[in-house]
Amino acid sequence: MSGLLAALAHLVAALGAYGLLLILLMLAGSVIPAQMVGVVRRKVRRTREEALAARMRRRFGEPLIELLADEADEAARRHFLSLVASPGGAPLTRDERRAVADLVLGGLPKVRGEAHVGVRRLFVEGDLTAIYLDDARSRSARRRGLAAEALGELRLVEAIPALEVLIVDPAPEIRLIAARALSKQGVPLAAEALLTGLTRGAIPSGVATLSLLRLGAAAGPALTARLVDPRPEVRAIAVDLLGALRWRVNPDDVIALTQDAAVSVRAAAARTLGWLELDAAMPALLSLLAGDAEATVRAEAAQALGRIGDPKSAYALRLALRDAQRPVATVAANALLALGDAGLQALTLARQDTQGRASAYALETLQRSGHVASA
């Protein structure tokens, strides 16, 4: 490497500034035409694809509409499928089949009810899904991306293995499309694929969280299994989402995570115990509020106690008003308000508290909520 650099330095010295300029111009002269060829090639391909799509629309558009307009007409369905299988005796080429599949797919988001079911049936009966399953393995990233989008729209269980591969695709944009596609599937298998993408570092945790949330209750079993995942970020997402989804998880599994070594996991566990409003979680939350070293965790515990709303937590929340960290004390004050009479009583008592800024926080909260007139 150093030898090459030295040779280049000699060349520059020998040629001078004009010589260097000449070399740069020669390099540019070879790069620019190569780029132009690429642009022209893409343009030609796009034009050819559009022409093919227009041809297929002319040939298949009307039979497709006829079929969707009369859901009960089996003859229209058979007619369309026979056209796809062999129009005029000559079988469709692979590109033509893809154009037909795109045409049918284009109708899917525009209709609902029986017509929507009818479009999806066509994919299965006309074996059009196979086009996208093949494209998911294409060398072209563009094809893989389009295939991922199409498979997402189709919501077929047989598409999940292909999306599972695309979620760890070398191209990051394909991985994001695959995550979105998986989030539309509505089956537990899709959650497994998304969690695989997360654990292999293929998709950011924000994307995984949002996709799993969109997946809804179908993500519950896979998330429950990940409560004991060796990676703290996975445990945190799992416990957090189970709370957000109000999944009926075994309370003991979540309570165990309040002792986790990772702050994010303890905070998420506290949050989830609050969302699930479990009385059995009270001792664990009270212990976090009083003794956790991290302010974030104490604040989450206070908020969760407020959500559960048990008057028995009033004393502990009153003590939390003394917390040196303002966010913990403010959350505790709001949680006391959520407890009703017991909380108001605790706030009133705290006005006499001489430790920390408990008295000031209590007064501030009572004034803000209109229970004490502002000065």
Add this chain to the structure above:
Amino acid sequence: MATVLIVDDDPFISGLASAKARQLGHQVEVAENGEDGLRMALSLQPDLIVLDLMMPKLTGIEVCRSVRAVPAMRATPIIMLTGKGQERDIEEGFAVGATDYLVKPFSPREFQTRVRALLERSAGVGAAQ
């Protein structure tokens, strides 16, 4: 047999809506943009108009407003086709004189039911007058 005018720039939607209206035995005319839609509405004076909200040249709201300005077309039933998340436009559609609306993605069967009901109601009103 009634005349139904369908104004939508999406050939898939207008094709499907046309087919459902034809199944009811009506004559169907199609316009691909708001400008053509308005011109055809004024010249044909159809018995029912189906209007997409978002269209090139002239929006569904503008077409609806112009149609209602014609005294002979004040009672013509107009169905607005709107996308999800266009609730404000639905309000505006009713304010300028739309009779009914359908949200896309739409059910062709539901569309047909609405067309039938609106035409029957309109025929009933016409007979009473």
